[in-house]
Amino acid sequence: MKSTIRKAIHQVDVMMAPLILSAVKEQNALNTYLFHALFRDRQEIEQQIADPQQQVTVPIFRRFVEYHKSKGYKFVSPVDVLNGLPPNDRYVMITFDDGYYNNLRALPILEEFNVPALIFVSANHVLKNKAFWWDVAYREGKKAGMSDAAIGLEKKHLLTLTDDAIDAYLISKYGPDCFTPVGDTDRPLTPTELNKLAQHPLIHIGNHTCDHAVLPNYDAAGIKEQISKAQDILEDMVGYRPITIAYPCGEFNETALKVCREEDIKLGITVEHAKNFNPDFYEPTNLLTLNRFTIWGNEDLISQCDFYRSDFHVLDKMKGMLKKLKAKV
Ligand SMILES: [Zn+2]
Known part of the structure; x- marks a missing residue:
């Protein structure tokens, strides 16, 4: 489907969601949400120190x-999910990927x-204490005068x-020091901060590979090393061996599983x-x-949440129909 048509149908879906x-009762399910960096405000994003990502x-x-x-909604931890969620409710699980220091800014809200x-x-x-490559590519690319489109293509x-x-x-493009973080905006947690965070009763630490x-x-062999070594390093730093993983960029294969x-x-x-959906989310x-x-962050929050909660999306129906048609040809 052409992307302009897809975008137009998506807009209709977003508008129809409320x-x-x-009109229709929401189905009981576990909705898991992804966050990366947590910026203090718009000004911090505009400093162009880190890739704005989802802003x-x-x-x-x-x-x-x-x-x-x-x-x-009931907010749940991975332990709640693994214990089996009662099927008669709706759940949210919050996740942050990568291990940014700025995730500590979520703590007062989680506690409240x-x-x-x-x-x-x-x-x-x-x-x-190594900066994430997408932040390096963005920060240095911006300094070198690259457009957002060019940085996007490089990424x-x-x-x-x-x-x-x-x-x-x-490193060949920007020099050996380019992976040194600039400051609190782009740096990862330190091992001490991570260890302290892991002791917090509301926080669970998971694997996001070594690198x-x-x-x-x-x-x-590379997949094995990336997952298993991260288990060892994280166990050393947080005091337990992770029982959860987020596949970087969501990409996995049979070997990874x-x-x-x-x-x-x-x-x-x-x-x-x-x-x-229940009962899928507690099937092993x-x-x-x-x-x-x-x-x-650069789109209306309520519209996004309504859209994700809605159980009827025209775009999904059309994709399903196209899939069936293709299967018949
Ligand atoms: Zn990631």
Whole structure:
């Protein structure tokens, strides 16, 4: 489907969502949400120190929690999910990927509303105080006068490489110091901060590989190393062996799932935009590939949440029809 048509249908779906929610009872499900960096405010984003990514600020995150509380959602931890969620309710699980220091800004909000969060940490970034490559590509690209489109294209290319190849590319372009974080905006947590955070009763720490590895770019030995070594490093830093993983960029394959099972990782999260419906979300086969929604700070928050909650999307129906037609041809 052409992207302009897709965007137009998506807009109709977004507009219709509040109407559908008022007319049709929402299905019980687990909605998992993805956050990355948590910017203090718009000004911090505009400093161009870090890739704006989803442009989520602390006030937006607060409104997200308030919204779901007001709609009667129950906030759950991975342990709640693994214990089995009663099928007669609607649930939200909050996740932060990568291990940014700025995720600590979520703590007062989590405490105020008494809601848990799952933080997926790229182990070597914390261990080495190393900036994330997308922030380096953005910060240095902006300094060099690259357009957003050019930086976007470069990012798309880098996503197809291993971490070593990405490092080599950026270091040859911007020099050996480019992976030194600028400050609190872009730096990862320190091992001490991570250890303290892990002791917090509302926080659960999960695996996000050693080097933020997009796993299908690696051979079997590489996948094993990225997942298993991260388990070791994180266990050292937080005092327990993670039982959860978020696949970097949501990418995984059969080898990755096999390694997760060997490592006794019980819950894995992708970036497939969909609810996790009962009874699917407590069936063991699906627990390693849970769906997850992404929240964007530069789009209306309420419209996004309404859209994700709505159970009828024209676009999904059309995609389904196209799939069936293709299967027949
Ligand atoms: Zn990530």
